[in-house]
Amino acid sequence: MDRTPRILLVEDNPADVDLAQEAFRECEIRAHFYIAQDGQEAWDLLTNSGPYADVRLPDFIILDLNLPRLHGRDLLARIKSHERLRRIPTIILTTSNRQQDIEACYDLLANTYIVKPPRWDEFLGVIRSIDQYWLHTAQLP
Numbered sequence: 001m002d003r004t005p006r007i008l009l010v011e012d013n014p015a016d017v018d019l020a021q022e023a024f025r026e027c028e029i030r031a032h033f034y035i036a037q038d039g040q041e042a043w044d045l046l047t048n049s050g051p052y053a054d055v056r057l058p059d060f061i062i063l064d065l066n067l068p069r070l071h072g073r074d075l076l077a078r079i080k081s082h083e084r085l086r087r088i089p090t091i092i093l094t095t096s097n098r099q100q101d102i103e104a105c106y107d108l109l110a111n112t113y114i115v116k117p118p119r120w121d122e123f124l125g126v127i128r129s130i131d132q133y134w135l136h137t138a139q140l141p
Contacts, residue, residue, distance in 0.1 A: 005135055008034045008058035010042040010075065012067050016116075020062070020093075023127040029135070034058060039070025043078060046085055059140050060089040062130075065096055065105075073104055080109040087141040089134060093126075 011017050017035055024031055034055065036042035042063075045052040061079070065072035072094070079085045089111040094101070097115045105113050114130075117123050134140070 004030050004032055005059045006032045006034065006056060008036060008042060008045065008061045010036045010039065010061065010063045010067065010072065012037050012064065016064070019123070020127070023124055024131075027124060027127050027131060029127070029131045037068075039067040039072060039075040041069075042075055043070060046079065046088075047082075057085070058088060060091060060111075060134055062091050062093050063110075065092060065094040065101060073101075073108060076105060076108045076110060089138070089140065091130065091134070 009017060009020055011020065014037075021033060024033075034045055036045055042061075044050055045055055046057070048055060063072050063076060067075070072092070076090060076092070079088065079090060086109070090109075092105050092110045092113040093116055094114075095116050096102075102113050114126055117126060
């Protein structure tokens with residue numbers, strides 16, 4: 001059985017999607033990525049709606065906050081209030097370092113809140129820490 005982790009990356013900026021995937025490759029982390037460009041697309045994927053009827057649930061979610069159609073906080077609230085989805089670890093990875101956003105996400109039961117670092121080497125460090133903790137230390141549901 002293939003145990004390559006399935007990661008839902010919810011990010012509306014194509015350059016940031018490419019950056020994240022490149023960081024995983026550079027860190028030699030194998031993963032299957034589902035990409036959602038807005039909160040509604042992510043919700044449809046998670047609930048197997050429409051074209052996503054056969055998509056398996058991700059092992060964890062990397063979620064940006066500032067998304068079109070359905071804001072990241074609203075998506076997080078839906079995920080954490082849904083019986084089948086609430087156990088999926090959800091990592092907030094965003095540019096916002098506002099205390100209000102951090103507290104709101106933890107109030108909505110985010111598992112981790114990470115501010116996107118501005119430098120490539122720091123971003124690689126974030127990806128390595130996600131890999132080390134979520135893929136090698138934590139036991140996922």
